[in-house]
Amino acid sequence: MSKMMSSSVIDQTSSLSISSQNILSNGTIVDFSVGSMPANYGYDESFSKEDDEEDSNEESSQFKPRILIMGLRKSGKTSIKNVVFHKMEPNETLLLDPTTKTNLEDISCCSFITFQVYDCSGQIDLFNDPTCDYIALLKGCGSLIFVIDAQDEDQYTDAISCLTQTIFKGYNINRGIKFEVFIHKVDGFPDEKKMDIYNEIQQRANEMLIQQDATESLIQKIYLNYHLTSIYDHSIFEAFSKVVHKLIPQHRQLERLLDFLCNSCGLERAFLFDVASKIFIASDCISPLDTQLYELCCDKIDLVLDISNIYAPKDVEGISADDSSYTCVKLNNELYLYMKQVDKFLAFVCVIRDEIFVENRGIMDYNLTLFKDSIKDILSAQKTVSQDQSVNNQNNTNSSEPDTSNMANSILGNF
Amino acid sequence: MRKKVLLMGKSGSGKTSMRSIIFANYIARDTKRLGATIDVEQSYVRFLGNLVLNLWDCGGQEAFMEHYFTAQRDNIFRNVEVLIYVFDVESREFEKDIHYYQSCLESITQQSPHAKIFVLIHKMDLIREDQREAIFKAKEEELKNYSRPLDCHCFQSSIWDETLYKAWSQIVHKLILNAPQLEKNLHDFAEAIEADEILLFEKTTFLVVSHCLKKEHSDLQRFEKISNIIKQFKLSCSKCDTSFQSVEIKNGNYTIIIDLFTPNTYIMVIISDPRITPALTNYNIKYAQKHFENLETSQEQRT
Numbered sequence: 261m262s263k264m265m266s267s268s269v270i271d272q273t274s275s276l277s278i279s280s281q282n283i284l285s286n287g288t289i290v291d292f293s294v295g296s297m298p299a300n301y302g303y304d305e306s307f308s309k310e311d312d313e314e315d316s317n318e319e320s321s322q323f324k325p326r327i328l329i330m331g332l333r334k335s336g337k338t339s340i341k342n343v344v345f346h347k348m349e350p351n352e353t354l355l356l357d358p359t360t361k362t363n364l365e366d367i368s369c370c371s372f373i374t375f376q377v378y379d380c381s382g383q384i385d386l387f388n389d390p391t392c393d394y395i396a397l398l399k400g401c402g403s404l405i406f407v408i409d410a411q412d413e414d415q416y417t418d419a420i421s422c423l424t425q426t427i428f429k430g431y432n433i434n435r436g437i438k439f440e441v442f443i444h445k446v447d448g449f450p451d452e453k454k455m456d457i458y459n460e461i462q463q464r465a466n467e468m469l470i471q472q473d474a475t476e477s478l479i480q481k482i483y484l485n486y487h488l489t490s491i492y493d494h495s496i497f498e499a500f501s502k503v504v505h506k507l508i509p510q511h512r513q514l515e516r517l518l519d520f521l522c523n524s525c526g527l528e529r530a531f532l533f534d535v536a537s538k539i540f541i542a543s544d545c546i547s548p549l550d551t552q553l554y555e556l557c558c559d560k561i562d563l564v565l566d567i568s569n570i571y572a573p574k575d576v577e578g579i580s581a582d583d584s585s586y587t588c589v590k591l592n593n594e595l596y597l598y599m600k601q602v603d604k605f606l607a608f609v610c611v612i613r614d615e616i617f618v619e620n621r622g623i624m625d626y627n628l629t630l631f632k633d634s635i636k637d638i639l640s641a642q643k644t645v646s647q648d649q650s651v652n653n654q655n656n657t658n659s660s661e662p663d664t665s666n667m668a669n670s671i672l673g674n675f
Numbered sequence: 676m677r678k679k680v681l682l683m684g685k686s687g688s689g690k691t692s693m694r695s696i697i698f699a700n701y702i703a704r705d706t707k708r709l710g711a712t713i714d715v716e717q718s719y720v721r722f723l724g725n726l727v728l729n730l731w732d733c734g735g736q737e738a739f740m741e742h743y744f745t746a747q748r749d750n751i752f753r754n755v756e757v758l759i760y761v762f763d764v765e766s767r768e769f770e771k772d773i774h775y776y777q778s779c780l781e782s783i784t785q786q787s788p789h790a791k792i793f794v795l796i797h798k799m800d801l802i803r804e805d806q807r808e809a810i811f812k813a814k815e816e817e818l819k820n821y822s823r824p825l826d827c828h829c830f831q832s833s834i835w836d837e838t839l840y841k842a843w844s845q846i847v848h849k850l851i852l853n854a855p856q857l858e859k860n861l862h863d864f865a866e867a868i869e870a871d872e873i874l875l876f877e878k879t880t881f882l883v884v885s886h887c888l889k890k891e892h893s894d895l896q897r898f899e900k901i902s903n904i905i906k907q908f909k910l911s912c913s914k915c916d917t918s919f920q921s922v923e924i925k926n927g928n929y930t931i932i933i934d935l936f937t938p939n940t941y942i943m944v945i946i947s948d949p950r951i952t953p954a955l956t957n958y959n960i961k962y963a964q965k966h967f968e969n970l971e972t973s974q975e976q977r978t
Contacts, residue, residue: 351704351835492704552915559911564924566904570897571929571945585926593917 325402325507327377330426332419333358335407336444336491341379343491344500345537350491398433402507403440410457410488411445420461424468431482438483440503441465447490454488462486494555501539510638514542517634522546522610525624528595529553529611532635535561536605557609560589560597586625590614598624602632678850679729679754683743683779684761685772686711686735689797692834693761694718694732697843697880702910703834714739715751723877723884724939725974726850744778752779752786757846759793762818764810764831765801773821780825792827793846794818800833807831840899840906844882851884853974860970861887868959869951871929874898874943875936881906884940890947901943905933923953932956937968 329337339353359379398404406426408419423441430437443461446454465484487499505511518530522544529550532542538558543549564587589597594614601607608628617624682690692706698720712734720728731751733743743751760779766772776794783790796814799807815829830842848854857875864887865873871890874883883898894900912918921934929947934957936942944956 349835555911556915556917559908563904563908563922567901567924567931568926570894570900571892571931573928586923587925588923590920590922591912591917592920595917 326397326400327503327507328397328401328404329377329379329407330404331407331444332409332415332422334412335409335419337407338379339491340407340442340444340489340496340500341377344496344539345377347536353491394429395433398430398437401430401434401437403438403503404430405440405442405503407442407444408461409445410443410461411448416461416464420465420468423465424472427469427482427484428472435481438503438506439485440499441484441486442489442496442499443486444489444491444496446488446495447492458486458488494551494558497538497540497558498549498551498554500537501541504539504541508541510642511542513638514635515545517631518542518544519546521627521631525610525612525620525627526616527610527612531557531609532602533557533561533607533609534605535565535601535607538562541606553611556591557597557599557611560587560599560609561607563589564599600628602635606635676725676852677727677729678756679731680757680759680850681751681755682730682732682759682761683775684735684795684797685740685763685766685768685775686737688735688761688763688766689834690732690735690761691716693795693797693832693839693843694730696834696839697882698730700879700910700913702907706834711736722847722880722939723851724937724971726852728847728850740775744782748782749786752782755783755787755790757791757793757850758783759795759846761795761797762814764796764798764814776818777821780822784825791849792822792825793842794822794827794829795842796829796831798833799831799838800835837896837899837903840882840902841896843880844884844899844902847877847880847882848884853970854885857885857970858887860967861885864963865889868944868946868956869948870944870946870956872945874901876902876905876941876943878935878939878941881909881941905941923957925953930956932960934960936960936964937971939971940967 329341331337338356338359339348339350342348342353342356343350404426406423408423409415427439430439441461443458446457449457485502487495487502489496489499508514514532518532521527522530523546527544529547530544531540531554533540538561540554540557543554585601587599591597596612596614596617597609598612598617599607599609608631612624682694684690691709691712692701692703695701695706695709696703698718712732714734716732716734718730718732720730722728733739733751758779760776762772762776780792783792796811799811802810811829811831818827818829828845830838830845832838832842851857861873861875864870866889871888872892873887875885876882877884881902883902886898909918921932923933924931927949929945930949930951930953931943931945932953933941933943942960944960946956
């Protein structure tokens with residue numbers, strides 16, 4: 261599995277400055293047959309024993325890509341994690357204490373993917389800290405998000421040098437890591453200034469990477485992407501969505517499903533949302549992502565969730581997913597926002613024109629039940645695949661994958 | 676029908692911020708940009724069609740305050756329907772605040788003895804959650820004592836949560852002329868369509884102007900929460916250059932419909948009987964619209 265993965269990584273010609281827009285229109289970089297992270301370095305069970313935080317062993321048969329959030333202190337890492345995954349209000353993040361210890365969290369809200377988010381403390385230098393096993397951390401990492409505080413101009417140089425150091429170390433340990441840079445706290449700036457900062461940071465990072473790179477080909481090989489984000493608007497959700505897309509192997513399949521649905525039902529736009537975090541798992545590819553529509557859909561989900569919380573009977577959590585439930589918001593520009601729950605965590609939200617909605621409602625509902633079934637099939641297929649893999653792994657505890665040889669052997673030897 | 680509403684309080688207590696959020700579609704964050712109010716800012720807000728609130732936002736800096744009680748006294752305190760006095764809960768000069776408050780009360784007693792008095796203990800978000808109730812009760816006691824013989828209603832509020840809507844809903848409710856009649860009509864409507872609960876919101880501010888309850892609900896703060904939720908959604912829609920007309924939420928436990936009702940109100944109907952389809956409820960709402968519209972216009976004609 262890892263051999264396949266490493267070969268496809270080297271084949272990718274991912275240039276340094278792919279903007280996030282390009283990613284979506286180019287189609288995905290990751291092929292379906294290859295996960296963004298090898299399914300099993302043998303770390304799911306054994307690593308969690310090393311790391312005594314809340315990892316759950318029973319779920320080790322599932323795919324668990326890891327996302328590391330790193331950056332200098334006070335750059336906004338814990339705030340991002342709390343706003344995206346714990347529904348914290350942005351203004352409450354001002355009251356958060358600085359993170360002293362690296363936190364691991366299992367985000368199991370989404371059906372497709374249980375990923376672990378590592379919120380690294382900015383105060384500890386991860387690579388020099390003896391208590392922190394950064395090699396193991398990075399080996400299992402699918403995406404590394406580096407957060408740079410855009411408002412703190414004096415720290416740009418420090419941040420960028422930390423970023424380059426992280427990239428080098430990361431790439432050496434795990435060739436498959438996708439590096440995402442969040443240029444954060446841009447809410448205060450006008451649009452032109454945002455683009456200026458974006459270009460400046462990108463340029464300086466490139467320069468430093470090329471400077472320090474002995475082989476001079478690193479830049480072609482690593483996957484590095486920049487995003488402008490802020491917790492005060494939807495940009496952080498959008499950026500996080502894009503990061504998560506690359507970690508979901510079935511992403512392309514889901515996009516195709518949504519495309520079919522859009523074409524057959526005449527939808528303007530369709531999204532598959534993770535309800536708890538408002539990250540969209542997939543959207544149709546018919547037109548480039550319209551941020552406004554995405555924001556509207558996010559707000560609509562908020563509206564529905566909040567009202568449901570007030571009126572739901574005590575024992576019922578969240579929104580019910582049966583076939584007859586739906587939510588519909590009519591806007592005054594002849595658009596409807598229609599939402600149906602696909603399962604406990606996922607919601608399908610679409611934007612559709614007035615006339616089409618009224619005419620084709622029945623057909624659309626029927627197509628949506630088929631859509632729900634397809635998603636369930638994809639989910640169960642994934643479970644069978646990862647279960648098979650874990651069974652294989654347990655049988656071959658002594659087989660060592662090339663990159664992980666020493667580490668894997670020494671840990672597995674404890675059984 | 677014009678009603679004069681005085682908004683007074685120390686400088687920086689939050690009067691203009693509150694007014695901007697409720698009446699001018701500001702979000703809480705935007706209020707940081709507001710500067711000190713100079714002298715009195717008057718604004719006219721149309722409410723429920725027939726009511727016009729003449730809002731006097733009086734700048735709270737000392738120089739202005741002194742002026743209000745002397746040279747401008749007649750002008751400011753005459754014909755007042757409602758006095759809203761705002762206290763900043765974190766203020767360190769409570770004695771001074773009380774002094775100004777009492778001067779206001781004096782002037783009111785002389786010029787507009789029938790005015791209703793509301794006191795808002797504002798910026799409660801700065802107090803830790805477990806201490807809020809206690810601190811509010813203590814302040815309420817004190818203020819009721821200071822206000823004697825006049826009667827005052829106290830509310831806690833903060834622009835960062837729904838308590839702001841609760842306070843202002845109550846204030847505005849007292850100004851609506853035909854409140855009892857509206858409630859009775861809503862009650863009849865609820866009976867007819869077998870709804871659990873019906874809420875009537877004013878269109879621009881989304882303050883609850885009337886409600887009717889058939890089935891008890893445990894969450895007593897739900898009115899202001901809903902006002903807040905819908906207002907936030909309305910603001911997000913306006914950021915995208917659109918606005919919402921109606922919301923329909925249906926699942927196995929309840930059906931909720933929020934729809935444009937009369938030219939000045941939105942209605943929210945909650946039905947928990949699964950046999951009643953949303954289409955039926957929508958039809959009923961459209962049918963009842965005419966009746967309530969007539970109520971409104973007859974109210975307007977009367978005034």
